[in-house]
Amino acid sequence: MSEGKTIIQVEDLAKHYGEVKAVDGVSFSVQEGETFGLLGPNGAGKTTLMEILCGLRRFDNGRVTVCDFDLTKNPYRVKASIGFCPQETLLYDLLSVRENLAFSASLYSLDRKKFKERVEFSSKVLGVGEFLNKKVEKLSGGMKRRANLAASIIHDPPIIILDEPTVGFDPTIKREFWELIKNLKANGKTVLLSTHDMYEADEICERVAIMEKGKIAALDNPHVLKKTIGGGPSLLVKVKESQQDKACRLLEKYDCTVVDSEIRVSATNPWKMMTEVSEMLASQGVYADRIEIVEPTLEDVFIKLSGRKLTEEEANR
């Protein structure tokens, strides 16, 4: 974690939609220059929380301070300090990228000189220079997302909030985007992003808050979370669906969890245990398709906390 001053402070934040508690007593802080992730499935309250921070939604209880400005008392100061990049591309298709950037700049009252500087920055760091004069409707998906990010941070805000920035991207573009975020961090920006992609959170976040049902279930460095909550390495056993119940009964004596069609067995000595489990299953007529040793991931952390998986398929269901 970066050692800096607190730039975002959220205390006991709550937002209800009737009986539904979208955000339920959430507290956390983000340090200046840090990349902070909100990890959780859809409906966990990540987007609501981010939209509250950006002044797009009212909240029912709690306190939010951004760059020392209280969100309730100084909403416009807070908004000026944040560059918000939502999931959807918020650009005008009939305008060129430059025109879209100019419009965004006007919303923050940027002068010409500053605008020129920021366009140069966006060209260099976000790579929008090659399609600056193209109409948005002519751009590819990846270009649109880069232009969208450039428009969101045209005013050079100290904080960048990204809501599911890589959802729907193919792995190559996703990696490119991670590099862009790292570049922004290298330029001194504080990044708060939401994701339900554990690899993304692991790859780029210094700290991660795992959200479930509007609450923060755990918050720490990904490495620490994996070590303290995810446990040590485990065996991943994959059997045919018809034999899954039998395999589960046989493995009951071990500390195991079943998620979808995979059986995870806690192992203190994984190499020794792999042979033992394999032989025991085979002796009972259960033949594993695959047995492998896996290191804990943030997904394991989530499974331990919620008892369910955090895959994109799960989240999108």
Place this chain on the structure above:
Amino acid sequence: MNSIIGIAVKDTKTFFRERGTVFWTIAFPVLIMLLFTAIFGREIPFNANIGIVNEDGQTQITESVLSGLSSTGFLTLRNFSDAAEAMRELNATNVRAVLTLPQGFTQSLFLQNASVSLIIDGSNLDVARLIEDGIKTFFREYYKTFHNQTYNETYVEPIVVNAETSFVGEKKGYKENIVPGMLCYPLLFSSMVVSTGAIVYEREKGTLKKIRASPIRPINVLFGKTLAALFQTTISIFIMVVLAILLLSPKLNWDFTLLVPIMFLGSMNGIALGLIVSCIGRSPQEASNAATTVAIVLQFFIGMYFPIDYLPEFMQQLGRIIPMTYAAQAIRDIMVRNATLGNIALPLATLTISTIILYGIGILLYKRWVEK
């Protein structure tokens, strides 16, 4: 200010890139203008087919009557050999009226007890009245001439009504009366339709989120949208004024120092009304339908086509509380009656106050919506 202009510039650029929108923005005033020119641009705006049944035969008198009727210019005569055939044509609406010169008409004229029969199609009372008044006037004038020539003395009517129509400046015709009403079209339709799309389009597309996440205040968003809508409305007004002058050449008082402030305030009223509809509408389609309905209903209340005195009393009262009525009246007063700044002070004040009130409502609705 930068952000207000930014929104206006963005909206204007988007407008010019949407070719269909540009086309219809220009086509609307052009079509309305061409339509009105075709209908009201002629010197004689009315002509009716009249069936003639001449039972008196061809005499010098009947010939001169029929030739006189023909030369009035507003009647086209069709001769029928008998009344039954003429009535069939009347019932089939092929002629507007049937005029019968009865047997002995010529003789009875000399005896000063002549009469003719006029049966008029009553399906359109205005047209029926025009035909009746026109033919009565013709026979009165015809008898004067006949009397003067036959008896060699001047015919004196028992009571003479010296009627004349008063005009400020030059004599005004149909087109002079219709042009001020036509100029209200863009104030009502263009301004409302353009501004209605403003907020609801951004909301539908999701781009309103970007605007709301920025430090721009709600009132500035509305001002930016207003500037762009005002620009587009001005295009419509400009086209309409140019076409009115070119196609109709109306003899009107084009005092732009008075017309511009009235049209500006009228447009602002329409735009504010559109923004209110925009904040209420949940989809562009719903907002567009609402704006069109409101504009179509309002056009009957504000005196665009006819004076609001023609309306039933309760509708007149309603018309008087609609700000656009004052804009329509002021435009007519300036152009037809050469009104001065003093004469239009009340409409100017009313429109200014209503603009402020409507914008107040618009801002409240917008804020209420964004803070949900």
